[in-house]
Amino acid sequence: MKVLIAEDSATSRVVVEEWVRTWGYQPIVAADGMIAWNIITHEDPPNLALIDWMMPNMDGIELCQRIKQSKNKNTPFTYIILLTSKNSKEDIVTGLDAGADDFLSKPVQPEELRSRLDVGSRIIHYHQKLREMDEQKNKFLGMAAHDLRSPLTSIMGFSQLMLENPMDEKHQREFLGIIHQVSQEMLNTVNDLLDISVIESGKFDLNPKQDDLVKLIHYRVRLANMNAKHKNIEINTCIPNSQMLFFDADRLGQVLDNFITNAVKYSPEGTHILVMLQQKDRCVEVSVIDEGPGIAKAQQQALFGAFQKAGVRPTGGEKSIGLGLAIVKKIVESHQGTVGVSSEEGKGSRFYFTLPLT
Numbered sequence: 001m002k003v004l005i006a007e008d009s010a011t012s013r014v015v016v017e018e019w020v021r022t023w024g025y026q027p028i029v030a031a032d033g034m035i036a037w038n039i040i041t042h043e044d045p046p047n048l049a050l051i052d053w054m055m056p057n058m059d060g061i062e063l064c065q066r067i068k069q070s071k072n073k074n075t076p077f078t079y080i081i082l083l084t085s086k087n088s089k090e091d092i093v094t095g096l097d098a099g100a101d102d103f104l105s106k107p108v109q110p111e112e113l114r115s116r117l118d119v120g121s122r123i124i125h126y127h128q129k130l131r132e133m134d135e136q137k138n139k140f141l142g143m144a145a146h147d148l149r150s151p152l153t154s155i156m157g158f159s160q161l162m163l164e165n166p167m168d169e170k171h172q173r174e175f176l177g178i179i180h181q182v183s184q185e186m187l188n189t190v191n192d193l194l195d196i197s198v199i200e201s202g203k204f205d206l207n208p209k210q211d212d213l214v215k216l217i218h219y220r221v222r223l224a225n226m227n228a229k230h231k232n233i234e235i236n237t238c239i240p241n242s243q244m245l246f247f248d249a250d251r252l253g254q255v256l257d258n259f260i261t262n263a264v265k266y267s268p269e270g271t272h273i274l275v276m277l278q279q280k281d282r283c284v285e286v287s288v289i290d291e292g293p294g295i296a297k298a299q300q301q302a303l304f305g306a307f308q309k310a311g312v313r314p315t316g317g318e319k320s321i322g323l324g325l326a327i328v329k330k331i332v333e334s335h336q337g338t339v340g341v342s343s344e345e346g347k348g349s350r351f352y353f354t355l356p357l358t
Contacts, residue, residue, distance in 0.1 A: 001121055002026045002046030006036035006063065007083070008055045012108075016050065019110050025117065033058025040067055040078065047076055047124045048117060050104075053084035053095070060084070061098045068099030077127045079120035083108060148189060151182035195254075199330045206248040206334050213243040213252075213284065213355075214277065220256040221275055224264060231269045235260065239277040243284060245355055251331045256286070258324045259351045263290035266349075279357070283337070287352040294345040303341060304329040328353070 003025045007013040013029050020027040028046055030036035034057040039045060049067070053060040060082055067078055082100035084091065092103050101123070102116055158175045161167075167175075198204050221235050228235050263273045271291040278285055295303070304325045325339075332339045332353045343349035 001048060001124070002028055003117065004028050004030065004036060004039055004046040004049040004051075006030045006033065006050065006055060006060070007052045008032055009052075012052075012106075016108065016113070019113065020050075020117070023114055023117065032056045033060065033063045036063055037066060041070070045076065045078065047078055048120050049078055049080045050113075051080055051082055051100070053082060053086060060100075061094065064095070064099035077124060077131075079124055081116055081120065148186055151186045154182045155179050195327045199327065204330060204334060206251060208246045208248045208335070210244060210246050211249050213245050213247065213286070214239050214241065216249055216253060217256060217275060217277065217286070220253055220260060224257070224260040227261065228264045228273070231264065231267070233264055233267055233269065233271055233273060235264075235273045235275065237275045239275065243277060245284065245357070247335055247355065248331075252335070255328045255331050255353060256288075258328050259288040259353075262324070262351070263288050263292070263349075266290065266292040268292065280354070282357050283354040284357060285352055285354045287350050289348065289350045291348045294347050295341065295343040295349055296345055300341050300343060304339060 003020050005013060005016050005020065005027055007016065007029070008031055010031075013031070017027045017029055025048070026046075028039055030039055033055045036049075036051065036055075037058060040049070040063075051060040051063055055063075058066075064080055064082065067080065071077065079102075080100045081102040081104055082095045082098075083104050083106055084095065085106045086095075087105045095103055102120065104113065104116055158179050162172065162175055217237065217239055221237060225235055260273070260275065267273060267290045273291075274287075274289045276285075276287045276289065278287075329339050332355070335355055337353055337355040339351075339353045341349060341351050
């Protein structure tokens with residue numbers, strides 16, 4: 001991490017620079033306030049700043065004020081430690097009011113300076129995480145608005161046609177079927193957004209109990225077969241008669257639903273999907289193997305991140321906002337398991353997760 005050292009005393013500057021470099025930081029020095037200001041306003045400025053109160057051209061108080069006034073939500077946060085021989089309460093208040101985040105009396109002691117820099121580094125890290133979370137929240141809202149607008153428009157359009165135009169029972173059922181389908185798409189989107197919101201808040205809880213994983217797989221395959229039949233896709237299983245484990249059936253059901261419905265979504269008509277369960281070492285591995293177009297190697301690592309999509313299109317016009325696999329990863333890891341994918345373009349994909357036997 002870069003550290004600006006704004007100090008007019010050459011001796012102090014050299015000493016502090018050496019300390020900072022020894023502690024693993026990247027020092028950038030300035031002999032007066034104006035030079036320091038030019039460094040701060042330059043591209044890729046330092047996030048940590050050690051600023052002497054008394055400097056020529058621009059003192060530390062004015063520099064602090066300029067830095068804080070120039071910052072907005074789109075510019076990097078700068079953590080300022082003001083260095084001064086002044087130590088009265090009035091001086092401390094003046095420095096903090098000017099925009100300093102911390103106050104260190106001169107002559108500076110190395111261990112105290114190192115500790116203050118470490119505190120500043122942690123605060124910068126937290127600040128960056130908050131910015132990322134804020135950007136993620138805005139992305140959530142944008143994606144939700146975009147993905148809900150289209151089905152809402154469809155519902156309004158078809159319901160308006162039904163209200164304004166007399167139609168026979170056949171057309172009524174057709175329109176109601178479309179409204180039901182797009183309503184389900186909206187519900188899936190909302191559920192994914194709520195799940196990822198709970199995950200990001202750190203309040204994601206499981207309710208595990210001993211249950212039969214094989215029974216759960218059979219049930220989820222049976223549900224997925226309803227959509228698979230529309231595309232003439234056959235789902236087969238290669239699993240034992242029973243596999244007792246401790247798991248949250250509702251959450252693990254989401255994982256299976258995601259893997260199987262994705263396999264159906266991205267597979268061509270008339271193909272096969274295989275769901276396997278096998279024991280490996282001290283874990284159970286569940287795999288969903290399809291005969292779809294496969295996924296490029298460069299895209300595979302990012303698939304389990306939020307809002308990440310494969311570079312292939314669903315074969316039946318299905319939609320996705322790319323949250324499912326991020327949720328899957330969190331659910332499986334909360335069970336002390338792992339998730340993964342192996343795929344080759346033109347030869348299908350295998351998505352899998354493992355759970356510990358104990």
